[in-house]
Amino acid sequence: xxxxxxxxxxxxxxxxxxxxxxxxxxxxxxxxxxxxxxxxxxxxxxxxxxxxxxxxxxxxxxxxxxxxxxxxxxxxxxxxxxxxxxxxxxxxxxxxxxxxxxxxxxxxxxxxxxxxxxxxxxxxxxxxxxxxxxxxxxxxxxxxxxxxxxxxxxxxxxxxxxxxxxxxxxxxxxxxxxxxxxxxxxxxxxxxxxxxxxxxxxxxxxxxxxxxxxxxxxxxxxxxxxxxxxxxxxxxxxxxxxxxxxxxxxxxxxxxxxxxxxxxxxxxxxxxxxxxxxxxxxxx
Amino acid sequence: xxxxxxxxxxxxxxxxxxxxxxxxxxxxxxxxxxxxxxxxxxxxxxxxxxxxxxxxxxxxxxxxxxxxxxxxxxxxxxxxxxxxxxxxxxxxxxxxxxxxxxxxxxxxxxxxxxxxxxxxxxxxxxxxxxxxxxxxxxxxxxxxxxxxxxxxxxxxxxxxxxxxxxxxxxxxxxxxxxxxxxxxxxxxxxxxxxxxxxxxxxxxxxxxxxxxxxxxxxxxxxxxxxxxxxxxxxxxxxxxxxxxxxxxxxxx
Amino acid sequence: xxxxxxxxxxxxxxxxxxxxxxxxxxxxxxxxxxxxxxxxxxxxxxxxxxxxxxxxxxxxxxxxxxxxxxxxxxxxxxxxxxxxxxxxxxxxxxxxxxxxxxxxxxxxxxxxxxxxxxxxxxxxxxxxxxxxxxxxxxxxxxxxxxxxxxxxxxxxxxxxxxxxxxxxxxxxxxxxxxxxxxxxxxxxxxxxxxxxxxxxxxxxxxxxxxxxxxxxxxxxxxxxxxxxxxxxxxxxxxxxxxxxxxxxxxxxxxxxxxxxxxxxxxxxxxxxxxxxxxxxxxxxxxxxxxxxxxxxxxxxxxxxxxxxxxxxxxxxxxxxxxxxxxxxxxxxxxxxxxxxxxxxxxxxxxxxxxxxxxxxxxxxxxxxxxxxxxxxxxxxxxxxxxxxxxxxxxxxxxxxx
Ligand SMILES: Nc1ncnc2c1ncn2[C@@H]1O[C@H](COP(=O)(O)OP(=O)(O)O)[C@@H](O)[C@H]1O
Ligand SMILES: [Mg+2]
Numbered sequence: 001x002x003x004x005x006x007x008x009x010x011x012x013x014x015x016x017x018x019x020x021x022x023x024x025x026x027x028x029x030x031x032x033x034x035x036x037x038x039x040x041x042x043x044x045x046x047x048x049x050x051x052x053x054x055x056x057x058x059x060x061x062x063x064x065x066x067x068x069x070x071x072x073x074x075x076x077x078x079x080x081x082x083x084x085x086x087x088x089x090x091x092x093x094x095x096x097x098x099x100x101x102x103x104x105x106x107x108x109x110x111x112x113x114x115x116x117x118x119x120x121x122x123x124x125x126x127x128x129x130x131x132x133x134x135x136x137x138x139x140x141x142x143x144x145x146x147x148x149x150x151x152x153x154x155x156x157x158x159x160x161x162x163x164x165x166x167x168x169x170x171x172x173x174x175x176x177x178x179x180x181x182x183x184x185x186x187x188x189x190x191x192x193x194x195x196x197x198x199x200x201x202x203x204x205x206x207x208x209x210x211x212x213x214x215x216x217x218x219x220x221x222x223x224x225x226x227x228x229x230x231x232x233x234x235x236x237x238x239x240x241x242x243x244x245x246x247x248x249x250x251x252x253x254x255x256x257x258x259x260x261x262x263x264x265x266x267x268x269x270x271x272x273x274x275x276x277x278x279x280x281x282x283x284x
Numbered sequence: 285x286x287x288x289x290x291x292x293x294x295x296x297x298x299x300x301x302x303x304x305x306x307x308x309x310x311x312x313x314x315x316x317x318x319x320x321x322x323x324x325x326x327x328x329x330x331x332x333x334x335x336x337x338x339x340x341x342x343x344x345x346x347x348x349x350x351x352x353x354x355x356x357x358x359x360x361x362x363x364x365x366x367x368x369x370x371x372x373x374x375x376x377x378x379x380x381x382x383x384x385x386x387x388x389x390x391x392x393x394x395x396x397x398x399x400x401x402x403x404x405x406x407x408x409x410x411x412x413x414x415x416x417x418x419x420x421x422x423x424x425x426x427x428x429x430x431x432x433x434x435x436x437x438x439x440x441x442x443x444x445x446x447x448x449x450x451x452x453x454x455x456x457x458x459x460x461x462x463x464x465x466x467x468x469x470x471x472x473x474x475x476x477x478x479x480x481x482x483x484x485x486x487x488x489x490x491x492x493x494x495x496x497x498x499x500x501x502x503x504x505x506x507x508x509x510x511x512x513x514x515x516x517x518x519x520x521x522x523x524x525x526x527x528x529x530x531x532x533x534x535x536x
Numbered sequence: 537x538x539x540x541x542x543x544x545x546x547x548x549x550x551x552x553x554x555x556x557x558x559x560x561x562x563x564x565x566x567x568x569x570x571x572x573x574x575x576x577x578x579x580x581x582x583x584x585x586x587x588x589x590x591x592x593x594x595x596x597x598x599x600x601x602x603x604x605x606x607x608x609x610x611x612x613x614x615x616x617x618x619x620x621x622x623x624x625x626x627x628x629x630x631x632x633x634x635x636x637x638x639x640x641x642x643x644x645x646x647x648x649x650x651x652x653x654x655x656x657x658x659x660x661x662x663x664x665x666x667x668x669x670x671x672x673x674x675x676x677x678x679x680x681x682x683x684x685x686x687x688x689x690x691x692x693x694x695x696x697x698x699x700x701x702x703x704x705x706x707x708x709x710x711x712x713x714x715x716x717x718x719x720x721x722x723x724x725x726x727x728x729x730x731x732x733x734x735x736x737x738x739x740x741x742x743x744x745x746x747x748x749x750x751x752x753x754x755x756x757x758x759x760x761x762x763x764x765x766x767x768x769x770x771x772x773x774x775x776x777x778x779x780x781x782x783x784x785x786x787x788x789x790x791x792x793x794x795x796x797x798x799x800x801x802x803x804x805x806x807x808x809x810x811x812x813x814x815x816x817x818x819x820x821x822x823x824x825x826x827x828x829x830x831x832x833x834x835x836x837x838x839x840x841x842x843x844x845x846x847x848x849x850x851x852x853x854x855x856x857x858x859x860x861x862x863x864x865x866x867x868x869x870x871x872x873x874x875x876x877x878x879x880x881x882x883x884x885x886x887x888x889x890x891x892x893x894x895x896x897x898x899x900x901x902x903x904x905x906x907x908x909x910x911x912x913x914x915x916x917x918x919x920x921x922x923x924x925x926x927x928x929x930x931x932x933x934x935x936x937x
Contacts, residue, residue, distance in 0.1 A: 003398060004364065007833035011743055017735035018744070021803060022752060025759050028770055028800070082556035090553055102927075103561040109923040110567065110916065111861025113888040117895070117912040121570045125900065142563055149560065175546050196761065203763025206863040206888070210895050232765045232864070239769050240868055256766050263761040271754065334827055341746075370829030380820040382839060396830035396838070442824070449829060 036257025054247035064228030071137025076144040084152025108146035113206040120210040136212025151193025155186040188277035199266040205232040287312040293347035317494035320504035334372040373446030379438035381430035393449040416444035436467025574909035590683040606706040625664040699874040717884035722859035725798035733806030741814040760804035768868035771797035789871030813847020857922035863888035
């Protein structure tokens, strides 16, 4: 066969595959949007579930997820940021650095259900926090930790060495160099990375199954030792083991759409920030 | 015979005017050296002849580029780009063998051009390796990875790889700049021998090298062709003061 | 003075940074300690729960039974003592519920205070009896003996074909069906996702023009971020009924449904990682190939793909790792039957799904609870191996560059 013909055929195959994938992926989004749209209303977002979770809204689950995202970030953000700075700016290339990097990579690869097991054994049982926001946030925080570290590391790695050398050559200390030169340059990438990490945490279900998530809890939490409902767990419950699965279908579509919207908005925000920051750099 | 000719060629990278109105003629079976300071457009000019610039986005080319009398950017070329590239071989600045065996590196051009006959491929590989003066060094390890060769050997392998296609023109973009002096000498010797069969255009930074290997020399400066003449003339009696300054090493 | 202060702050902050780095490592070690501490404590415990004991008549030569044969006896798959190394006699099972058939309420006592006596006398008088009693029921004059039950052990755990952690009187802890279920669902998912994902990656990196790529890239990133419950929900509503109808099955929740959902979930990762690998092929390699007269497809086939092979295999292995660890989506669509998987059109159960489904009900510290942690250990080890494997591959790539 002519090589040009072969190329044509091959490229068409790839084109078709790619568009099928895109169609499939867009189809999923369309499916969730078109069905969830009808359910979503201000009332849905701000009222509590009723009638065995077949009516009403998902307010407690939204608040619960917010608590968990906030709690996990309070824990993971500072530690992850500092650890990232340490690995990239301070650690010498010795066994200790390699060990930390190896451990960070392994932590990132551990399945989320294993975090759930661990969180239950340590926070819920051993430290006796019970099923609580505290236990759930810490578990999710551990899961987010390697993500934050990696985001920080990559952002710092992208800062050219000439900036550091320039600052050091002017007599600045290492810490001053990091604070005044390196971090400001790396900040946009760190922020966008963090936004995506928040997206990941807000949708995780397995780690909160046994550490915080409540099947049905109409009140809002009053302390960090309270249980809460959470959006992803709520979706799982009403689509598989609710009191009346068919009757809660609309609630499930609505909840799924809220979860997708969270990820969508966070992605848009991250992209917008990326663009904003890169424009600003160009103007300077 | 006139192998290559450019007529009023302009080349733009986006807004940047990289080649300014270049007209030049190159005879067959000669070695032409392109010299000039970094960034003056030598590589860009060289890459016109096998349409390598097409791979870069936002490139705009005006004017005519003729190879064997045919306008290679024109509509009526009657030849695909890959066929043109088979005819106009190229050797790059840094040796870039494929992560394949020595044999497969040389056979690559034949295979992608649809040749299946094993005996013929073997014969071409041997001839090309002999032409590039590498045969004796590699004949016992044709199935070893090309990465096991030294830098100089790798570059001669890349030359063999280009020769296997039996091109009529061989473009060389600073082929010896990444090599040690001994390898460089070998490559220069090779260029001298290859002139018998091929038309060679070589970009070089090295004045002595240009003087040693080329019949004619073209001096480029800021995208313009300043002077083009026989090599002895350019080196001993240049017309333009900028050429004079460059060849005597006053800037570069 | 001021300088000393500044130096001190620098030191302090440096220490703080090092500490944060260490926390991560400690976390991994803590996870290992907790997981394996609970998981390994399973081995050596008895599969008999709640201080249960099995007793037989003194004339019965059987001393030892495995958890599996106990279950077979109680399921009446084994009915004769001969089959477990005893005499040729039918096995007569006696539990607390049966005792009323042999003794009157008076004899047992209003508060069941004579239950130990009844059991002792009954078993002493019936040579073919197998009685399930509470350990405390053993009287001093009882002549028969207690059956020794094999303790839970690693080989049986790994090779056992039955997962029935709440079985009475002996729990069945064989994880083979779970391991096979996990592997089957994950591997099939990657087999489906890899060719499609790779084709899409090639399209995006080599064929599509920049404008199309700029649209596709964010869509794929978005899909990588969507929570797994949402994919599980989508699978439950669309894929499960689809499989149910197309293959005319009693239930649509099958291994195939799990694989399809996982394949969809793996696509964004595979596409992104492969595309990066393809883009990382050095420009000089492409140019060399094109300059020799190869066309674009030949260049992709003969230079780009071989060059990015290690990156692509890293993508595949990474995808398998994710698929093996994925919990919610699989839990929602695979039907969760803990049986040896025979076909992709049957329900299966994976390790993560088992943990998620059962941990809530397993009494804290019991055999079941420990068994679930042991499952967690298996999962941890599998993913650790995969991580190290991926790391090896990417280390080699760096070396090659
Ligand atoms: N891909 C490109 N995009 C934009 N400008 C380019 C590109 N390649 C080369 N140039 C510019 O064109 C000019 C000529 O480049 P080149 O032909 O590589 O010079 P030489 O080989 O003589 O050193 C330089 O100023 C260079 O910056
Ligand atoms: Mg150049």
